Amino acid sequence: MKIYVENDQFIIEDLQISEITLSNNNIQKTFTADQTRFVIKFEDLQEVLTEKNAPIAFTTTTNEELIIPDDIHSFEKTFIKKGKKTYFIYLTKDNKLCVILDKRPSLVNFHNKSAEYKAATVKDNKLILNFEFTCSIYKPTAIVGKIKVRNKDFEITTNGVIVEIIKNKNDYSVSANLIFDIQELATLFMGQVPYYIYNSDVYDISFNYRIDEMQISKYYVRLRLPAEEKYNVDDEQWLDFDDHFMLHCRPYPTTYGNLSMRLIPIPKETYNDYITGEMVKLSNNDKKTIVCLEYPEKAQENGLIYFKWLVKHLAKDFNIFYMVSPESKDLDNLIGYENHVIYYKSRENWALANEVDVICHSHSAEYLLPILTNKALLYIKQKNRLFLQHGIIGSKDVSGVYGRTPNDSVTDLFVVSSDREKEVISQGYGFEKNEIIITGLPRFDDVIKERRNIVKKIKNRHKILIMPTWRSGLSTYLDEKFIETAYYKEFQQLINNEEVKTLVEEKGYQIAFYLHRNFQGFKHLFTSECVDILSEQDHNVKDLLAEYQVLVTDYSSVGLDFALMHKKVVYFRPENILGDDFISESADLLPGDVVNNQQELISQFHNTTMPKKYKSNLDKLYKYADRKACARIAKNMISYFKLTD
Numbered sequence: 001m002k003i004y005v006e007n008d009q010f011i012i013e014d015l016q017i018s019e020i021t022l023s024n025n026n027i028q029k030t031f032t033a034d035q036t037r038f039v040i041k042f043e044d045l046q047e048v049l050t051e052k053n054a055p056i057a058f059t060t061t062t063n064e065e066l067i068i069p070d071d072i073h074s075f076e077k078t079f080i081k082k083g084k085k086t087y088f089i090y091l092t093k094d095n096k097l098c099v100i101l102d103k104r105p106s107l108v109n110f111h112n113k114s115a116e117y118k119a120a121t122v123k124d125n126k127l128i129l130n131f132e133f134t135c136s137i138y139k140p141t142a143i144v145g146k147i148k149v150r151n152k153d154f155e156i157t158t159n160g161v162i163v164e165i166i167k168n169k170n171d172y173s174v175s176a177n178l179i180f181d182i183q184e185l186a187t188l189f190m191g192q193v194p195y196y197i198y199n200s201d202v203y204d205i206s207f208n209y210r211i212d213e214m215q216i217s218k219y220y221v222r223l224r225l226p227a228e229e230k231y232n233v234d235d236e237q238w239l240d241f242d243d244h245f246m247l248h249c250r251p252y253p254t255t256y257g258n259l260s261m262r263l264i265p266i267p268k269e270t271y272n273d274y275i276t277g278e279m280v281k282l283s284n285n286d287k288k289t290i291v292c293l294e295y296p297e298k299a300q301e302n303g304l305i306y307f308k309w310l311v312k313h314l315a316k317d318f319n320i321f322y323m324v325s326p327e328s329k330d331l332d333n334l335i336g337y338e339n340h341v342i343y344y345k346s347r348e349n350w351a352l353a354n355e356v357d358v359i360c361h362s363h364s365a366e367y368l369l370p371i372l373t374n375k376a377l378l379y380i381k382q383k384n385r386l387f388l389q390h391g392i393i394g395s396k397d398v399s400g401v402y403g404r405t406p407n408d409s410v411t412d413l414f415v416v417s418s419d420r421e422k423e424v425i426s427q428g429y430g431f432e433k434n435e436i437i438i439t440g441l442p443r444f445d446d447v448i449k450e451r452r453n454i455v456k457k458i459k460n461r462h463k464i465l466i467m468p469t470w471r472s473g474l475s476t477y478l479d480e481k482f483i484e485t486a487y488y489k490e491f492q493q494l495i496n497n498e499e500v501k502t503l504v505e506e507k508g509y510q511i512a513f514y515l516h517r518n519f520q521g522f523k524h525l526f527t528s529e530c531v532d533i534l535s536e537q538d539h540n541v542k543d544l545l546a547e548y549q550v551l552v553t554d555y556s557s558v559g560l561d562f563a564l565m566h567k568k569v570v571y572f573r574p575e576n577i578l579g580d581d582f583i584s585e586s587a588d589l590l591p592g593d594v595v596n597n598q599q600e601l602i603s604q605f606h607n608t609t610m611p612k613k614y615k616s617n618l619d620k621l622y623k624y625a626d627r628k629a630c631a632r633i634a635k636n637m638i639s640y641f642k643l644t645d
Contacts, residue, residue: 001068003089004076010089012038012097020058020066022048022099030061042080045087045099055100068095073137073170075213088214093136104217107208111135112171115207117225117259120237120251127185127237127249129178129205129259130163131223136171140209145178146220147261149188150202151476151521156184160207178207182239185247188263195245195265196327196345198296198367203261205251225253231407236373238271246271248371266371269347274371279351282319282342288357288643289319292388293367296323296344299330300540302362302388305442309630311340318643321352323368330540345370358384358641365411384641387411388633389441391557392621393421394589397428400472404430413640415439415633417560418623420589437636440622440629443542444564448627450546451565462509462608465548466495466531468572469556470516471579482522486576494572495531499602504530509605514544516556549608552601554578560621563591568610572601591617 002013014036021030022045029048031038049056058066068091079088088100092109115133122128129145143160163175186193188203206220225233230253241247250262266274273279282289292307294300299322307322314320322334325344334341342348349370359365365385369376387402387410404410414429414436416422422436474485482488494500495513503509512532515523520536527533534544541558545551551562551569554577559569569592591614595601619625624632638644 001071001091002074003078003091005078005080008042008080008082010038010040010078010080010087012040016069017060017066019061020097021061021063022056022058023063024048024051024054024056040089042082042087045080045101046085049087049099049101052101053103055098055103055105058097058099066097068097070095070170075138078214090214091137104215106217107219107221110138110211110216111209111221113221115221115223117205117223117251118175120234120249122237122239122249125182125239127180127239129180129223129251130175131178131207132173132175133207133221134171134173135209138211138213139165139167139172140174140176141212142210143176143178144208144210144220145180146206146208147180147185147188148204148206149190150204150260151478152190152201153479154188154190156180156187158184174209176207176209178205182241182247185239185249185263186241193265196343197325198344199262199264201263203263205259205261223259224257225251225259227253227255227257229253231374233374236375241265244268248373250372262372264372267345267347270345270350270370273347273350274376279354280347282321282348282351282355285319287317287319289321289352289355290358290360291321291323291342291352291356291368292360293323294362296367297325297328297330299324299328299333300542302390302442303360304330304333305446306360306388306630306633307340308337309442309445310634311337313631314634315340321356323349323352329537353379356383357643358386358637360386360388360637361411362388362390381409384413385411386413386415386633386637386641388415392417392441392560393424394555394557394560394621399429402429413437413637415441417441417444418621420620437633437640438623439632439636440624442630442633443561444622445627445629447561447564448625461549462503462507462605463548464509464511464550464552464605464608465544466491466511466513466552466572467544467556467558468516468552468554468577469558470518473580475518479522479525483525486574487579488522488525490574490577492526494598494601495526495528495533497598497602499599501530503602503605512544512548514539514541550605560591560618563610563614563618564622566610566615568592568604568608569614570595570601570604574598589617589620590614591621 001015004011018033019030021028027048029044031040060066079086086102088105090105091097112134115131118130118132120129143162144157145160146155146157148155158180160176160178163177166173206222208218208220235250235252237249239247245265246268248264248266254260292303294303310320321340321342323342342352353368359368365380402410414425414431416425416436416438417440422438425431425436426433471487504511512534514534517536523533545561549567552572553559554573562569571592571594573594574596
């Protein structure tokens with residue numbers, strides 16, 4: 001078959017059929033071959049197809065799909081443009097002949113969904129990503145690659161290189177390279193290079209190709225990398241970033257089998273220690289080494305409190321450290337402990353990852369690593385790990401984050417606060433009961449210590465904090481998609497509710513809205529004239545919980561922190577905002593009322609004291625009403641990991 005354009009007409013030759021039909025919205029146009037030649041005029045197409053972006057396929061006169069025989073095809077110019085209208089004619093990979101108006105044909109019509117990432121290399125300080133794909137009908141003549149910063153409106157594109165094309169009838173097997181130089185990669189930091197902080201950004205990689213016959217859409221296809229290859233992929237590509245830093249490019253497969261990448265600047269001194277195996281010595285004694293950490297830029301909750309307790313009570317027996325970013329806003333919390341502080345990404349940080357005997361982590365133990373590679377992860381997996389937790393596990397299922405998998409044991413000793421929580425972890429998270437210790441959380445030692453002063457301080461305040469948790473399914477949404485979610489609409493409506501506005505303007509209430517860390521990137525989408533929208537940059541959770549008198553949450557573990565201060569908690573749970581990670585629990589396991597709509601919620605604001613019945617519920621959620629959680633954790637840690645002779 002041959003297709004070309006002549007005098008604003010599509011010419012189709014050698015179709016081996018005498019008649020073909022186009023049908024659309026009860027309008028039908030039949031074309032008859034003159035010998036072996038069909039002529040399809042621009043005016044003919046206008047009679048049938050007037051809707052943009054609505055492709056229609058040719059059929060036979062009996063209304064059966066017209067499937068073009070799998071022969072050798074020839075295509076020249078395959079679009080007609082007249083005035084402001086353009087018609088494209090094209091053959092899909094399924095051998096269907098289609099026409100579309102004012103919309104370039106999509107790549108998915110020709111690409112066979114088989115773009116497989118093969119390898120990464122570095123040459124001349126450029127990152128080269130090799131991949132292979134197959135396509136049909138049209139031969140690729142140019143490659144374009146794209147790296148997009150996930151959840152952010154920023155991306156870069158680059159021209160790729162076709163390495164090899166093998167043709168088999170109407171199919172093409174293509175090997176290609178995407179090439180990104182260091183200047184292009186540096187722009188992905190959007191002017192804020194994460195030199196000494198943890199870069200949580202994810203970079204998604206995709207490609208598009210061009211053909212000679214026509215312009216096709218700029219739809220980009222994700223490169224594929226099977227999830228099971230996570231620990232087999234070569235994830236160490238190093239580029240010279242500047243005079244003092246290397247750039248670690250780490251390709252890896254996502255849960256869904258797509259190729260993504262992490263970009264991590266590493267000081268050259270730390271990089272050299274990693275490559276050569278030479279490390280600084282942290283101590284000159286034979287004592288065991290313990291490190292505490294939260295997120296690399298945080299020092300404000302369980303990790304910090306447990307660290308300070310260890311220094312006060314066990315510094316003679318162990319080398320005790322806290323790992324934190326030198327750019328952390330929490331450094332004032334470590335004044336007086338400078339000799340015990342290890343800075344993130346320093347040479348000492350890498351030495352600590354090698355020397356440490358116990359990692360006490362409130363999130364992932366992997367945050368200890370300055371260099372995140374499969375090789376480095378082996379160091380962590382060989383260490384003793386104590387999971388301090390961030391909060392009590394209750395209404396939110398976080399087994400996808402903290403549950404064990406065949407390739408990730410997560411931790412070795414799991415801290416919980418009650419018999420109920422221990423049962424949840426043993427049944428749904430992959431831990432044996434002897435790996436779970438009921439001790440309470442370090443930060444609750446401070447909460448219980450201070451609660452009388454806190455309650456007295458805020459007794460006559462009308463300060464309400466709205467603090468919902470996040471939803472894993474929504475965290476990857478772009479802004480335009482997020483604002484269409486029930487989650488966004490419900491809370492945006494709540495913080496603009498007229499009754500809320502009345503409480504603030506006429507009754508003197510102060511109401512604030514604080515998004516979970518994983519949703520802080522959506523903060524700019526929420527607006528209100530009567531409710532303060534708080535930023536993680538300016539506030540920490542510990543101080544917020546102390547300052548406010550009433551907490552509104554959906555199913556965040558922070559509700560118990562608040563309740564242990566003997567302050568009122570209200571659980572706001574409209575059915576339409578409950579995520580897949582929500583776990584329904586017995587009402588006697590909650591330290592506050594559950595409401596299902598905004599009217600019920602606002603009625604709760606008129607009485608800002610904690611009902612007495614909920615104080616008696618606390619022992620079911622938190623076994624020990626004392627200030628000895630740190631001591632219990634330390635005792636279990638020393639015994640379980642056999643840290644003393």
